[in-house]
Amino acid sequence: MEQKSALKDKNYDLIHAIQMSLENIYRMETYISDAEARGDSELATWFKKIQENNRKAGEQGKQMLMARMQQEGR
DSSP states (O other): OOOOOSOOOTTHHHHHHHHHHHHHHHHHHHHHHHHHHTTOHHHHHHHHHHHHHHHHHHHHHHHHHHHHHHHHTO
16 A cells, blocks of 8 residues: 655655655665675675666755745745
């Protein structure tokens, strides 16, 4: 069953998605370090790609949120 947002604010899901992307960036640091410590460069490279995707998504989300908040402030 899909969980719905507790808040009905139109930006809540966007903010939450940004938060998850940013948290994943830091989580991947641990996974990258673990993989490198085991000598698994293939896995470390894959985690780095995930980290970069999350970095891009977080940045896009922040830009989208700023634009929306500026529109609302008019």
